[in-house]
Amino acid sequence: MASHSPYEWKNPTVAWIDRRLPIFSMARADLVDYPTPKNLNYWWNFGSLAGIVLVIMIATGIFLAMQYTPHASLAFESVERIMRDVNYGWLMRYLHMNGASMFFIVVYIHIFRGLYYGSYKAPREILWIIGVFILLAMMATGFMGYVLPWGQMSFWGATVITNLFSAFPLVGSDIVTWLWGGFSVDNPTLNRFFALHYLLPFILFGLVFVHLWALHTVKSNNPLGIDVKGPQDTLPFTPYYTAKDMFGLGVFLIFYLFFVFFQPNFFGEPDNFIKANPLVTPAHIVPEWYFLPFYAILRAITFDLFWGLVPAKLLGVLAMFAAVLILALLPWLDRSPVRSARFRPIFKWVFWLFLANCLLLGYVGARPPEGINVYLGQAATAVYFLFFLVVLPLLSFIERPRPLPTSISTAVTPAGVGVSARGVAE
Known part of the structure; x- marks a missing residue:
C-alpha cells in the first residue's frame, strides 16, 4: 500500500515518487519545516x-x-x-x-x-x-x-x-x-x-x-x-x-x-x-597539531605505580585514551540542573580556565619533553582531569545558578520574567 505524504506536491513526478518513497517529505520535514529554537x-x-x-x-x-x-x-x-x-x-x-x-x-x-x-x-x-x-x-x-x-x-x-x-x-x-x-x-x-x-x-x-x-x-x-x-x-x-x-x-x-x-x-x-x-631519526618527533594536547598528556606521565607493576608508559597511554573517553561521561559528571553557562557564574569562569589549560597542553605537546615543559605538562594534565572528576561534580552541589527565563520568547523581550533555576529543575 502506498504511503500518504503529509505534503501536497504540485509536481506530479515528485508526488508519484514521494507516495512510494517519501524522500521529499523527509527532506522538507528535516531541512525546511524543522522547528528550530x-x-x-x-x-x-x-x-x-x-x-x-x-x-x-x-x-x-x-x-x-x-x-x-x-x-x-x-x-x-x-x-x-x-x-x-x-x-x-x-x-x-x-x-x-x-x-x-x-x-x-x-x-x-x-x-x-x-x-x-x-x-x-x-x-x-x-x-x-x-x-x-x-x-x-x-x-x-x-x-x-x-x-x-x-x-x-x-x-x-x-x-x-x-x-x-x-x-x-x-x-x-x-x-x-x-x-x-x-x-x-x-x-x-x-x-x-x-x-x-x-x-x-x-x-x-x-x-x-x-x-x-x-x-x-x-x-x-x-x-x-x-x-x-x-x-x-x-x-x-x-x-x-x-x-x-x-x-x-x-x-x-x-x-x-x-x-x-x-x-x-x-x-x-x-x-x-x-x-x-x-x-635517520628526526630531532623532535611531533604529531599533527590537533593531537598535541593528547600527546602532552601521554608524555606527562613519567612515573611508575605500585613499585613498577604499572609502568609509566602504560599509564601514559591509558591517560591519553581516558582524556577523550572521559568526555562521554560528562552527562553524569555534571549534575547541575542548569545547562547553559550563561546562568552558572562559577562554571563560566571554570570553563574558560579549562579552555586555556587545553591550549597550554597543545603548546607543551609541541615542545621537547625537557626542563620546565615536563612540569607544565604534568600540571596541565592534572588540571584537565580534575576539571572532569572533581570540579564539575563539586559545582553541581555548591553553585547557585542565576534565574532562568520562563521561555525563549520572553527572554528576548523587556517583559521577560525569570524563575529560579532550581525551581525549574523541580
Whole structure:
C-alpha cells in the first residue's frame, strides 16, 4: 500500500515518487519545516560546517586515491607526482591536507560550544556520546592519513604511536605486530593504513547520520539551555537558519581557502618533505597539531605505580585514551540542573580556565619533553582531569545558578520574567 505524504506536491513526478518513497517529505520535514529554537547564534554553525568539510574530505580523498600508490618505495614519489603532473592534483591535495585541520578546528569549536551551553545534558546524552565516537573516528582517520605521504615525520610518527600499544600487557606486542604487518613499520603497514584511511570516512559518515538522527529526535539545544515551550519559541529551519548557515559557510571558506591558496603548508612539518628513512631519526618527533594536547598528556606521565607493576608508559597511554573517553561521561559528571553557562557564574569562569589549560597542553605537546615543559605538562594534565572528576561534580552541589527565563520568547523581550533555576529543575 502506498504511503500518504503529509505534503501536497504540485509536481506530479515528485508526488508519484514521494507516495512510494517519501524522500521529499523527509527532506522538507528535516531541512525546511524543522522547528528550530529562535535564539540560536553563530556558534551553532559549526555542526553544519563539520558536515560540509567531511563531504569535501571524502570527495577529494577519492580523487587522490586514484593517483596515490600505497607502496613504501613509491608512496612519496606518487604524492610528488600528484602535486606536479596530475591536472589540479595540487588543488586536490591542498584541499584535503588543509581540510583535515579545518575539520578538527570546527569540531573542537563544536565540542567546546556544547560544553559551554550544556548540550550534553538530558535528554541529549546519546547525542553527545555519538559525538565522542565521531571524534575518536576522526582521530584514527587523521592519524592514518598522516602516514600516507611517507615522509620522515609520517614514518616516525607511525613508529612512535603504534609502539604505544606494546605497553598493554599480554596482548600489546601482538597488536603492534598486527598493525605493522610485520616487525617494523614498512610496506604492509602502509597498505593497512591506506585501506583503513579510505574506509573510516564512510564509517564516520554513518556516525554523523546517526548523530543527526539523534539530534532531530531530541531537538537542538539553545544558548539559554531551556526547553522549547511552544511554537512561539521556534522558527522553521529554512529560510532563517539556512541563510545563517550559508553566511557562516562563506566566512569559513574564506578562512579555509586562504590556507589552501596562500599558506598551504602552514600546518605541515618541514621534515615531512623528506622521504622516510628508517636509519635517520628526526630531532623532535611531533604529531599533527590537533593531537598535541593528547600527546602532552601521554608524555606527562613519567612515573611508575605500585613499585613498577604499572609502568609509566602504560599509564601514559591509558591517560591519553581516558582524556577523550572521559568526555562521554560528562552527562553524569555534571549534575547541575542548569545547562547553559550563561546562568552558572562559577562554571563560566571554570570553563574558560579549562579552555586555556587545553591550549597550554597543545603548546607543551609541541615542545621537547625537557626542563620546565615536563612540569607544565604534568600540571596541565592534572588540571584537565580534575576539571572532569572533581570540579564539575563539586559545582553541581555548591553553585547557585542565576534565574532562568520562563521561555525563549520572553527572554528576548523587556517583559521577560525569570524563575529560579532550581525551581525549574523541580
